[in-house]
Amino acid sequence: MTAKPPTPADLALSDAVGRGDADAARAALRAGADRERRDGQGRTPLLLAALADRVAVAEVLVGAGADVNAQDARDDSAWLVTGVTGSVAMMRTLLPGGPDVTLTNRFGGVSVVPASERGHVAYVRAVLAETDVDVDHVNRLGWTALLEAVVLGDGGRAHQDVVAALLAAGADPALPDGDGVTARAHAERRGFDPVADLLRRAESQGGEGPRVGGGGR
Known part of the structure; x- marks a missing residue:
């Protein structure tokens, strides 16, 4: 038609x-x-x-x-x-x-997943605070927002802040990717020491890690 x-x-x-x-x-x-x-x-x-x-x-x-x-x-x-x-x-x-907020893109991700990959700190903080988006949603690649921030991030300050925001919102640091590799293991392999430290502390505390960087939106 x-x-x-x-x-x-x-x-x-x-x-x-x-x-x-x-x-x-x-x-x-x-x-x-x-x-x-x-x-x-x-x-x-x-x-x-x-x-x-x-x-x-x-x-x-x-x-x-x-x-x-x-x-x-x-x-x-x-x-x-x-x-x-x-x-x-x-x-x-x-x-x-x-x-x-459960709607997914062509990769099977909710909005916080690509935001975490790209290091959009203010967005990640805001969407987690102002909606009930699932912080541990797993996309078709087998990655959560936390894994995307590490695997596809650069380990710099923005991605450190994203990781901290996700952990503060209750992201599970122990969730592995489809190959059984955790976010911390990826961070250690890539030499992202500050990110690995955040994740290591979160694992030892059984959840939330310390926040890095400035506050606010």
Whole structure:
């Protein structure tokens, strides 16, 4: 079945998202733009706004009832991509839309997993504090957020802070990957001594490790 061609209002909304123009987005919606219209890759206006971190436009779309959980052809959603961009502002803008924090991306991960891999410290702290996302969720690679922070991180200050935040939120340091290797063993193999120390202390305490770095969001 051939998709209906976009209306002038649909085109105006697409343009508004691209420019980050909240007033124009609001006007396009009033003119009848389809807030769930998908592009050739299955992306909705809200997903495109999230990808570009157009927070003001996203606020308009969420207020108009746009679906924060709509996934595209790559299984990305507006909510899931906040874990990639690390935008705390976008994350909080989407919260009133009722994001499904159990929704997974094409790798089987929830939003905190890619955020941990990328060292998005503020995002990891915020999403753990403000949602009930599963800190020990295991993706299709057999990795938790903690394992991703070590295996795909660089061992620097940002990833140290991510590891500390995950441990403080109750992440289990003893959970191994699919080959039975723990996060601490990976850290030791890679020479990430500060990370290995955090994990070693957490294991000895049976859970939460000490926090590293500054506080706040």
